[in-house]
Amino acid sequence: SQTIHQWPATLVQPVGSPLSLECTVEGTSNPNLYWYRQAAGRGLQLLFYSVGIGQISSEVPQNLSASRPQDRQFILSSKKLLLSDSGFYLCAWGRQNNQPQHFGDGTRLSIL
Amino acid sequence: DQQVKQNSPSLSVQEGRISILNCDYTNSMFDYFLWYKKYPAEGPTFLISISSIKDKNEDGRFTVFLNKSAKHLSLHIVPSQPGDSAVYFCAASAILPGKLIFGTGTRLQVFP
Numbered sequence: 145s146q147t148i149h150q151w152p153a154t155l156v157q158p159v160g161s162p163l164s165l166e167c168t169v170e171g172t173s174n175p176n177l178y179w180y181r182q183a184a185g186r187g188l189q190l191l192f193y194s195v196g197i198g199q200i201s202s203e204v205p206q207n208l209s210a211s212r213p214q215d216r217q218f219i220l221s222s223k224k225l226l227l228s229d230s231g232f233y234l235c236a237w238g239r240q241n242n243q244p245q246h247f248g249d250g251t252r253l254s255i256l
Numbered sequence: 257d258q259q260v261k262q263n264s265p266s267l268s269v270q271e272g273r274i275s276i277l278n279c280d281y282t283n284s285m286f287d288y289f290l291w292y293k294k295y296p297a298e299g300p301t302f303l304i305s306i307s308s309i310k311d312k313n314e315d316g317r318f319t320v321f322l323n324k325s326a327k328h329l330s331l332h333i334v335p336s337q338p339g340d341s342a343v344y345f346c347a348a349s350a351i352l353p354g355k356l357i358f359g360t361g362t363r364l365q366v367f368p
Contacts, residue, residue, distance in 0.1 A: 153297075178355075180358075187359050187360040187361055188345065188347075188356075188358040190357075203355075234299050234300070242287070244305055247292075249297075249298050249299045250299050
């Protein structure tokens with residue numbers, strides 16, 4: 145069966161510091177991969193998605209970037225964190241249209 | 257522009273009764289709809305979905321209804337159980353490669 149792992153579960157970082165969140169998927173190949181953010185009191189907002197190695201699409205302009213160095217690895221990064229980057233970050237994988245996406249347990253990021 | 261709306265932030269239902277969660281959307285190009293359940297500090301878990309060619313889909317205690325003319329979908333949970341207490345998100349998809357647009361969620365509380 146397929147599983148998705150995210151780490152770390154929680155992270156506290158100072159403003160201006162770099163960020164690297166990692167997500168890996170097991171049990172499937174060539175998945176579509178997604179990064180979402182849930183800000184306090186709001187729904188899930190799609191940040192990035194990828195349909196293959198090295199391919200990244202950005203949904204909203206922001207301080208973050210994503211990379212997919214391997215088929216089942218998706219990384220969310222920032223060179224300098226802002227206070228507004230605080231939130232709950234979720235990685236998800238899916239297969240194709242009209243199929244559900246499956247989420248990891250998320251990373252709670254707090255910027256001080 | 258909020259393309260998927262959940263206008264009720266919270267709902268309280270007695271155990272054994274029916275829970276009805278509502279969702280409205282604005283984009284007529286959406287052709288696939290999903291409901292997710294989320295506990296605190298965890299990722300959303302897929303519950304049930306429906307394609308736009310159907311108006312009803314049932315899975316155990318969960319039924320999703322789609323009214324395309326009204327651009328409205330609902331999730332019925334019968335009978336409601338205390339373990340159903342969580343935040344429920346509706347989501348919609350229309351665009352390759354299956355990007356999901358989420359509502360802001362409804363917190364369901366089922367009391368004994």
